[in-house]
Amino acid sequence: LNHDKDIIIVGCGAGGGTAAQFARKTDRKTSITVFEKGKYPQYSKCGLPYAISGRIPNVMDLIEFSEDWFKKSRIDLLLEATVEKIDPAKKIVYARKNNKIIEKSYGSLIICTGAKPSIPPIKNLFIGDKLVDGVFTLRTIDDVESLIPYVKKGRQVVIVGAGLIGMEMADNLHECGMRVTIVEALQNILPNNLDEDMSKTVLEGLPDDISVFTNHLMTSVEHDSGRIKKVIIKNNETGEEKTINADLLIISTGIKPETKLAEDIGCELGVTGRIKVNNKSETSIKNIYAVGDCTEFVDFITKKPVPVGLGSIVVRQGIAAGINAAGGEYSLPQGVLQTATSDFFGMEIGTVGPTPASMRNQRYISGKFQGLSLPEYYPGGKPITIKVFADEKNGKILGAQAVGDKAAQRINTFACAILADMDVETLRKLETAYAPPVAPTLDVVTLVCDIVSMKIKRKRQ
Amino acid sequence: LNHDKDIIIVGCGAGGGTAAQFARKTDRKTSITVFEKGKYPQYSKCGLPYAISGRIPNVMDLIEFSEDWFKKSRIDLLLEATVEKIDPAKKIVYARKNNKIIEKSYGSLIICTGAKPSIPPIKNLFIGDKLVDGVFTLRTIDDVESLIPYVKKGRQVVIVGAGLIGMEMADNLHECGMRVTIVEALQNILPNNLDEDMSKTVLEGLPDDISVFTNHLMTSVEHDSGRIKKVIIKNNETGEEKTINADLLIISTGIKPETKLAEDIGCELGVTGRIKVNNKSETSIKNIYAVGDCTEFVDFITKKPVPVGLGSIVVRQGIAAGINAAGGEYSLPQGVLQTATSDFFGMEIGTVGPTPASMRNQRYISGKFQGLSLPEYYPGGKPITIKVFADEKNGKILGAQAVGDKAAQRINTFACAILADMDVETLRKLETAYAPPVAPTLDVVTLVCDIVSMKIKRKRQ
Numbered sequence: 001l002n003h004d005k006d007i008i009i010v011g012c013g014a015g016g017g018t019a020a021q022f023a024r025k026t027d028r029k030t031s032i033t034v035f036e037k038g039k040y041p042q043y044s045k046c047g048l049p050y051a052i053s054g055r056i057p058n059v060m061d062l063i064e065f066s067e068d069w070f071k072k073s074r075i076d077l078l079l080e081a082t083v084e085k086i087d088p089a090k091k092i093v094y095a096r097k098n099n100k101i102i103e104k105s106y107g108s109l110i111i112c113t114g115a116k117p118s119i120p121p122i123k124n125l126f127i128g129d130k131l132v133d134g135v136f137t138l139r140t141i142d143d144v145e146s147l148i149p150y151v152k153k154g155r156q157v158v159i160v161g162a163g164l165i166g167m168e169m170a171d172n173l174h175e176c177g178m179r180v181t182i183v184e185a186l187q188n189i190l191p192n193n194l195d196e197d198m199s200k201t202v203l204e205g206l207p208d209d210i211s212v213f214t215n216h217l218m219t220s221v222e223h224d225s226g227r228i229k230k231v232i233i234k235n236n237e238t239g240e241e242k243t244i245n246a247d248l249l250i251i252s253t254g255i256k257p258e259t260k261l262a263e264d265i266g267c268e269l270g271v272t273g274r275i276k277v278n279n280k281s282e283t284s285i286k287n288i289y290a291v292g293d294c295t296e297f298v299d300f301i302t303k304k305p306v307p308v309g310l311g312s313i314v315v316r317q318g319i320a321a322g323i324n325a326a327g328g329e330y331s332l333p334q335g336v337l338q339t340a341t342s343d344f345f346g347m348e349i350g351t352v353g354p355t356p357a358s359m360r361n362q363r364y365i366s367g368k369f370q371g372l373s374l375p376e377y378y379p380g381g382k383p384i385t386i387k388v389f390a391d392e393k394n395g396k397i398l399g400a401q402a403v404g405d406k407a408a409q410r411i412n413t414f415a416c417a418i419l420a421d422m423d424v425e426t427l428r429k430l431e432t433a434y435a436p437p438v439a440p441t442l443d444v445v446t447l448v449c450d451i452v453s454m455k456i457k458r459k460r461q
Numbered sequence: 462l463n464h465d466k467d468i469i470i471v472g473c474g475a476g477g478g479t480a481a482q483f484a485r486k487t488d489r490k491t492s493i494t495v496f497e498k499g500k501y502p503q504y505s506k507c508g509l510p511y512a513i514s515g516r517i518p519n520v521m522d523l524i525e526f527s528e529d530w531f532k533k534s535r536i537d538l539l540l541e542a543t544v545e546k547i548d549p550a551k552k553i554v555y556a557r558k559n560n561k562i563i564e565k566s567y568g569s570l571i572i573c574t575g576a577k578p579s580i581p582p583i584k585n586l587f588i589g590d591k592l593v594d595g596v597f598t599l600r601t602i603d604d605v606e607s608l609i610p611y612v613k614k615g616r617q618v619v620i621v622g623a624g625l626i627g628m629e630m631a632d633n634l635h636e637c638g639m640r641v642t643i644v645e646a647l648q649n650i651l652p653n654n655l656d657e658d659m660s661k662t663v664l665e666g667l668p669d670d671i672s673v674f675t676n677h678l679m680t681s682v683e684h685d686s687g688r689i690k691k692v693i694i695k696n697n698e699t700g701e702e703k704t705i706n707a708d709l710l711i712i713s714t715g716i717k718p719e720t721k722l723a724e725d726i727g728c729e730l731g732v733t734g735r736i737k738v739n740n741k742s743e744t745s746i747k748n749i750y751a752v753g754d755c756t757e758f759v760d761f762i763t764k765k766p767v768p769v770g771l772g773s774i775v776v777r778q779g780i781a782a783g784i785n786a787a788g789g790e791y792s793l794p795q796g797v798l799q800t801a802t803s804d805f806f807g808m809e810i811g812t813v814g815p816t817p818a819s820m821r822n823q824r825y826i827s828g829k830f831q832g833l834s835l836p837e838y839y840p841g842g843k844p845i846t847i848k849v850f851a852d853e854k855n856g857k858i859l860g861a862q863a864v865g866d867k868a869a870q871r872i873n874t875f876a877c878a879i880l881a882d883m884d885v886e887t888l889r890k891l892e893t894a895y896a897p898p899v900a901p902t903l904d905v906v907t908l909v910c911d912i913v914s915m916k917i918k919r920k921r922q
Contacts, residue, residue, distance in 0.1 A: 014902070047838055047897045055898070061838045164896075312895035315902040333890055341894035350894050377508055377522045408894040409870035412906065416874050416891055420881030429794055430877055433802035433811050433869040434773035435625075436508045437516070441475070441776040445873065 353399020814860020
């Protein structure tokens with residue numbers, strides 16, 4: 001039997017599921033098998049925080065493609081099936097399901113093994129190999145189901161890590177009436193998305209009853225009969241310690257990629273410790289693709305390796321891997337823009353470009369503008385602040401950060417400009433859509449570019 | 462006395478006011494004089510419909526730059542001063558104010574004479590040279606003040622012309638409780654903005670109690686003691702006539718440019734009967750600029766002359782004219798994108814690119830996609846439909862039409878892509894911002910490009 005065209009996908013997260021879907025679209029006939037170690041087919045991890053507050057009424061709503069959908073698409077989805085070994089010479093995958101080993105040949109293999117939560121070294125966090133009762137990470141539907149009984153009005157939750165997910169958790173648990181404390185080790189909240197000045201704008205918009213400790217490490221926790229009671233945090237500068245009561249502790253301090261299967265077969269890992277892929281989602285081994293949180297790709301601007309983490313990127317990698325594995329042709333742009341957004345406590349955030357830390361290695365000029373979403377004479381305009389980064393030599397747009405009205409769609413315009421290698425001088429003259437109840441004659445999108453453009457000209461003189 | 466640097470601006474609409482502002486920014490010292498025949502300094506014409514319903518509480522709120530602002534900026538603003546003659550050889554402007562002639566020399570002149578309403582040939586519309594009582598056009602603050610007493614709950618208003626302004630008037634008068642009938646001579650509403658299929662989406666979203674007659678000409682009106690009573694409309698195809706009661710008749714069928722002053726001095730007019738300007742807002746006469754509704758420029762895509770009418774373009778022309786007249790350097794892109802938006806009856810519309818009529822002369826492939834503003838699993842997603850036009854040979858994006866959630870900001874992304882000469886194949890891979898409460902992993906912005914891209918590939922095969 002010829003298995004040259006058979007596709008095996010390891011992992012049915014957003015990456016694996018999307019890859020399966022696009023492989024099927026590309027080749028109506030070929031055999032496609034997906035091994036997923038968990039209980040559920042493709043669901044949205046990004047939606048998990050909203051299933052806690054009930055904004056998404058049922059956590060099962062997060063399942064985007066049902067088992068039935070896979071059946072109808074003639075894709076063999078094996079749930080609770082763990083791939084234990086890959087033989088790249090013989091092109092065989094060995095998976096365990098119900099304590100039986102399944103052996104399956106492939107022509108193309110797509111590795112979407114994802115990641116698990118990264119847990120910082122906090123004293124007393126574990127009892128044996130288990131997290132103290134009341135301590136949670138949030139990666140799976142099961143996590144949400146275990147967490148919900150701990151969500152009670154008036155109780156105290158501490159969230160470690162003020163990234164996008166930490167802030168989303170804060171919003172959703174606050175919505176449930178919990179008293180929320182956020183602890184972040186770095187200087188400002190959303191450190192991977194916003195500069196300090198922009199994150200301050202967000203901080204000022206948080207409800208008064210949210211406590212935020214930036215520049216604080218969580219050093220240890222205290223429990224009572226195995227149940228979380230207190231956390232101890234330490235000021236990075238002064239060393240001062242503080243004890244906070246906690247009925248619930250959420251750890252959202254990033255992820256650790258699951259790369260063992262790929263490493264075992266000799267797939268090249270990159271400097272971030274993830275599987276290196278190119279813009280076709282190809283790994284270093286022919287006919288083996290990788291997608292998602294277990295991979296690294298390059299940043300569009302810096303061309304330096306970056307860990308893949310955003311759902312938007314994962315899905316696009318899945319499209320590329322699925323189409324290419326099925327014999328089609330699909331190339332992504334030469335790097336990721338890292339366009340990201342969120343909305344919490346009524347504030348919309350949008351960012352695009354290298355993270356603030358890697359932007360610091362660029363020679364850029366930045367400018368910021370705060371304006372209104374509507375002309376001044378029209379009631380109801382909402383604030384929108386945008387900060388833009390441009391190459392100090394040629395004015396090319398490198399990145400943008402936005403907080404406020406329609407931040408995400410405004411950031412998409414910057415993403416388009418970056419993809420087009422556009423400079424601020426061109427973008428500042430963009431003819432944006434104007435009508436009194438919709439947007440001002442000159443949108444903040446172009447006004448902020450005016451500022452950066454003038455700064456660059458002044459520097460050149 | 463040397464007047465080489467003195468700037469005179471004729472007309473203080475959005476174009477003239479903006480030109481004055483940017484001339485002053487460019488040269489802090491030079492003499493700037495603005496002659497305005499009306500009573501008010503720069504105000505927003507686009508905001509007038511909203512001052513009728515009270516969404517803008519007071520029509521005087523529309524004044525964007527007060528007389529005081531002009532004074533503080535050391536710009537001589539002469540209101541109720543009509544420029545009667547220009548002598549381009551001697552570089553002198555003659556204006557009449559309070560029945561006295563003011564003679565003023567200039568180095569640079571900026572003509573912003575605007576336009577007046579264009580009134581179609583409707584029988585019995587005038588008594589003498591005055592419109593029948595209860596018939597209005599909407600161009601000035603005075604128009605709003607005269608119209609307001611006619612706005613009464615339960616009364617019947619007929620609006621001729623279903624362009625953006627006609628639809629905005631319909632929305633605002635409906636908001637006031639009036640019974641609204643819209644009459645449009647062409648096949649569909651918003652004929653200068655939307656294709657028939659897209660305008661149908663808008664039509665379906667109108668409240669049930671709005672009557673719309675497309676493909677109908679208004680042939681005559683009937684009045685009683687000089688006051689409007691009925692209008693008679695005729696079906697363009699069948700010739701069938703219909704009489705409609707009307708307590709108020711609004712005429713919003715476009716504008717006639719005011720070009721006499723420019724013509725008298727030999728400024729070249731273009732094929733649209735307007736003053737021809739380039740991307741620096743220069744006319745055919747050295748040191749004479751023109752801005753706004755009295756001008757024509759070229760479309761960015763077709764490079765063919767188009768009348769300037771959108772406030773967003775007028776303001777950008779004003780920036781260019783003001784800076785250049787004051788000795789600076791400012792060039793607009795090589796043509797207008799015609800980005801436009803509006804919001805009525807809870808629907809947001811956004812368009813960019815040549816009008817549907819001129820698009821028909823291009824060889825394009827179009828595609829349409831209707832999706833949701835949020836992932837399917839997140840409650841509250843709103844519909845957004847986008848239609849995209851791309852060059853059938855090279856896939857370059859020519860235009861886009863959007864109806865629904867954040868249509869304007871989504872259209873700005875297309876405007877940016879057009880300005881960058883981007884093709885659908887590139888834009889479809891744009892990494893858009895994603896988060897469950899904000900936008901789906903694949904935005905309609907890119908999904909619609911997938912469709913057009915596939916259509917183009919199929920055609921090539």
